[in-house]
Amino acid sequence: xxxxxxxxxxxxxxxxxxxxxxxxxxxxxxxxxxxxxxxxxxxxxxxxxxxxxxxxxxxxxxxxxxxxxxxxxxxxxxxxxxxxxxxxxxxxxxxxxxxxxxxxxxxxxxxxxxxxxxxxxxxxxxxxxxxxxxxxxxxxxxxxxxxxxxxxxxxxxxxxxxxxxxxxxxxxxxxxxxxxxxxxxxx
Amino acid sequence: xxxxxxxxxxxxxxxxxxxxxxxxxxxxxxxxxxxxxxxxxxxxxxxxxxxxxxxxxxxxxxxxxxxxxxxxxxxxxxxxxxxxxxxxxxxxxxxxxxxxxxxxxxxxxxxxxxxxxxxxxxxxxxxxxxxxxxxxxxxxxx
Numbered sequence: 255x256x257x258x259x260x261x262x263x264x265x266x267x268x269x270x271x272x273x274x275x276x277x278x279x280x281x282x283x284x285x286x287x288x289x290x291x292x293x294x295x296x297x298x299x300x301x302x303x304x305x306x307x308x309x310x311x312x313x314x315x316x317x318x319x320x321x322x323x324x325x326x327x328x329x330x331x332x333x334x335x336x337x338x339x340x341x342x343x344x345x346x347x348x349x350x351x352x353x354x355x356x357x358x359x360x361x362x363x364x365x366x367x368x369x370x371x372x373x374x375x376x377x378x379x380x381x382x383x384x385x386x387x388x389x390x391x392x393x394x395x396x397x398x399x400x401x402x403x404x405x406x407x408x409x410x411x412x413x414x415x416x417x418x419x420x421x422x423x424x425x426x427x428x429x430x431x432x433x434x435x436x437x438x439x440x441x
Numbered sequence: 442x443x444x445x446x447x448x449x450x451x452x453x454x455x456x457x458x459x460x461x462x463x464x465x466x467x468x469x470x471x472x473x474x475x476x477x478x479x480x481x482x483x484x485x486x487x488x489x490x491x492x493x494x495x496x497x498x499x500x501x502x503x504x505x506x507x508x509x510x511x512x513x514x515x516x517x518x519x520x521x522x523x524x525x526x527x528x529x530x531x532x533x534x535x536x537x538x539x540x541x542x543x544x545x546x547x548x549x550x551x552x553x554x555x556x557x558x559x560x561x562x563x564x565x566x567x568x569x570x571x572x573x574x575x576x577x578x579x580x581x582x583x
Contacts, residue, residue, distance in 0.1 A: 403517060410518045419519060419540060423567030426538050427488030433536055439512040440521045440538065 367413055378414045381405035381441075385418050389425045395434045402441035477579045479558065480507060482526045482537050491562035491571075492524045492537055495580045496555075502526070506534040509559075511552040520549050522561050522569055539563035545572045556580070 484490025
């Protein structure tokens, strides 16, 4: 009788226990992985919060929003949520005039560049025409990049070169200019 | 008094599956080593935007055109970030690029040698105004 009962119940019991143990271990492993990831992301947001607090102490401003920005460690936030929070803190820092790129020191005034030589003025004119042509066409090939780069080599460190590159960057980011596949960086 | 005894079919049919399931649950514990592959870029109508992720994420992305680069041209002195990635639901890659401001440029050497997680954002003028680098075990698969 006992053997029959055991033969009837033991298979189900053993399988159930096995399933339970397996599931528990799998779930605990997943929780551990998620906890590690959360810890990293929470640390990142925490460092931003500390930067904001130090900034607000310096300016006397209230750290608006920080109480709701940092969620408890137990909450489940996605990477996108964490990034959105980090972006929000960065925006608050920028608005409060605090450090955003890790430096609390104000930027030194940019020294005025000396007058460009005649060769440099010619290079600026040629590069400017190329940039205008590329932006108006909406396409930038590898040859275009090389051509503009050849001119900008003569303008190393000059604000005119930076302005021309910015012109390309803005057009690219506004989808008005599409670099050809194999884009090897800005000129 | 009846003795409890297990027959071979009972062992094969019941205990082995149970043990196998338990071992299956144990297996991930033995693997260890959390790795993340992250790719994300986004931009607004005015051209401002952000990218974050790690290089292994861009390299192993399902879209073969995805890439991310921190660059420095030693001849022209140009420092720039650029990325190609296809937005969710999109069919063609989108280009994102920026030139660092003075504060971010001061960190560019670290960006050039970064092997982990990065996050860069830029304003409407295409100026990279924020840079975050994270060196962590889950991002080291360069």
